Amino acid sequence: MSDAQAVKRSASKAEGDERHEAIYRAVSDAIVEQRLKPGARLREDALADVFGISRTGIRKILQRLALEQLVTLTPRRGASVTRPTADEAKDVFDARQLIECGLMPDVARRMGDKEAAELRDMAKRERQALRNGEQSVAIRLSADFHVRIAQLSGNATLAAFVESLCSRSSLILAVYGHPGHLGCESHDHDDLVGYLETGNGERASAFMSRHLKAIEASLSMVEEEENVPDLQQIFGG
Amino acid sequence: MSDAQAVKRSASKAEGDERHEAIYRAVSDAIVEQRLKPGARLREDALADVFGISRTGIRKILQRLALEQLVTLTPRRGASVTRPTADEAKDVFDARQLIECGLMPDVARRMGDKEAAELRDMAKRERQALRNGEQSVAIRLSADFHVRIAQLSGNATLAAFVESLCSRSSLILAVYGHPGHLGCESHDHDDLVGYLETGNGERASAFMSRHLKAIEASLSMVEEEENVPDLQQIFGG
DNA sequence: GCTTGTTTTATTGTATACATTGAGCCATCA
DNA sequence: TGATGGCTCAATGTATACAATAAAACAAGC
Structure with a gap:
């Protein structure tokens, strides 16, 4: 069953707010999992039809996604x-x-057996998804892993911000990452849980720093050139 | 001329987006400057009348403020x-x-004479406002000072987040601060500029840490008790 | 044939009407 | 007199109709 159908089916009973939340999550997930690729247009009518609500609700959701920088609202041009x-x-x-590394000491302090097991399970499922070639699932689990760790810091405000950053990171990987080469490969996540489990916040912080640097270094930061730069150069020269 | 009148007057010529932006800023400013106090209800009809647009635009603005945690949207109860x-x-x-202190090294590195002069001017105007008893102005300038410093780090994403945190801090001061005792008193801001000007990021970071701790310590963290807690206790016991 | 001007169409921006629901008020009854 | 029930009203949730505008298709001229 598709996301849209799942949302529609639960619509009859669910409250309006929950329906909106479900639709928001469906769109957000599709973006984070790179099933909706950067630049893809999101027409209001189309989304309204797919999810069975009017454009009013869709616009609300698109605005929320825009504030989280997942979609861009161009006036009179719509959302993409x-x-x-x-x-x-x-x-x-x-x-x-700055933030994820800075949170490591707090996380290490609040880490218990249950939390460690949960994180290990997420890391395991991520590896499995990678092996099975389920790229979308792996991307999502990787982001969820980082978010869950941030939540364990106990600071809801920073955790929400990290969630936003992880979602945007998924977009960045979609644009600048090499296809097939995922960000969080290897056993980095497992190792990180190990450091956190022993309460070694400093080492966890250093490891997280290397981990993030490795992801960033794997990107090829080539901005696509303008389509018609000749005219621009004429004006410049 | 009041904010609402200023917005209305510019409405005829301004584009719709700018009008919305102006209204958003008017409401946001009123909240940050504590002219709209925590708990104040924000009825859609009233705001629509005041600013001369329909409820549709007001709702858009309220949703944005809600995502920034400046207003709370209670279903079927409206905004406050x-x-x-x-x-x-x-x-x-x-x-x-975590963030403001962590940004100090970057800020110190990018600090030039022009930037230092701008910050000193803001600090000066803030002190003047405090002397003149213009509490709203002082609150705003204090928040602007912290935000401007974050912007100087060069990281727009973190600067925007700091802006959100500063706005929320204003709300926190309104609820838990002692009346008349403002957060950023004394010459802290001037001193901070001094450390940044000499490129001493570490000292600036330590100073910012003390500065923020001092503000937080000045709060009286007493949650107001529930109105009718007896029933709750009966269920709990 | 390519560029430019015009018409058409598709899509978003805005407002308003209607439905829904929570709050306040009043009357009735214990 | 106080509490509970229903009733009225006010405020929000939602959808839809209309207006504005940018993109696209098309036609005309160079």
Whole structure:
């Protein structure tokens, strides 16, 4: 059953707010999982038809996604999946460095057996997805892993921000990453859980820093050239 | 001329987007400057009348403010200025500690004479406002000072997040701060500029940490008790 | 044949009407 | 007199109709 059908089916009973939340999540997931690729247009009518609500609700959802930088709203042009610039990509990864690494001590302090097991399970499922070639699932699980760790810090505000950063990272990987080469490969996530489990916040922080640097370094930061740059150069020269 | 009148007057010529932006800023400013106090209800009809647009545009603005946690949207109850909880307050100040302090090295590196002069001017105007008893102006300038510094880091994503945190801090001060005792008193801001000007990121970071801790310590973190807690206790016991 | 101007169409922006629901009020009854 | 029930009203949730506008298709001229 498709996402849209699942949402529609639950519509009859669910409250309006929950329906909106489900639709929001369906679109957000599709973007994070790269089934909706950067630059893809999101027409209001089409989305309204697919999810069985009117454009009013769709616009509300698109605005929310726009504030999270997942979609770009161009006046009179409508919504499209955001195509991050190289500058934005750098900002996002710098922010993740600062915050995710800075949270490691807190996370290590609050880490218990249950939390460690949960994280290990997520890492395991991520590896399995990678082996099975389920790229979308792997991307999502990787983002979820980072978000879950941030949540374990106990700071809801920072966790929500990390969630936003991870979603945007998925877009960045879609644009600048090499196809087939996923960000969080190897056993990095398992190793990280190990450091956190032993309460070694400093080592976890250093490891997270290397981990994020490795992801960023794997990107090929080539901005696509303008379509018609000749005219621009004429004006410039 | 009042904010609403100013917005209305510019409405005839301005594009719709700019009008919305102006209204958003008018409401946001009123909240940050504590002219709209936490808990104040924001009825859609009233706002629509005041600003001369329909409820549709007002709802869009309220949703944006809600995502920034400045207003709280209660289903079927409408919008009201957010009253931060003690937990939220702690999260916000912890987040500011991590981010604003972490940005100091970058800021110190990019600090030039022009930037330092701009910051000194803001600090000066803030002190003047405090002396003149213009509390709203002082609150705004204090928040602007912190935001401007974050912008100087060059990371737009983190700067936007700091802006959100500063706005929420204003709400927190409104609820938990002592009346008349403003957060950023004394010459802290001037001193901070001094450290940044000399490129001493580490000292600036340490100073910012103390500065934020001092603000947080000045709060009286007493959650107001529930109105009718007896029933709750009966169920609990 | 390519560029430019015009018409058409498709899509978003805005407002308003209607439905829904929570809150306040009043009357009735214990 | 106080509480509970229903009733009225006010405010929000939702959808739809209309207006504005940008893209696209098309036609005309160079």
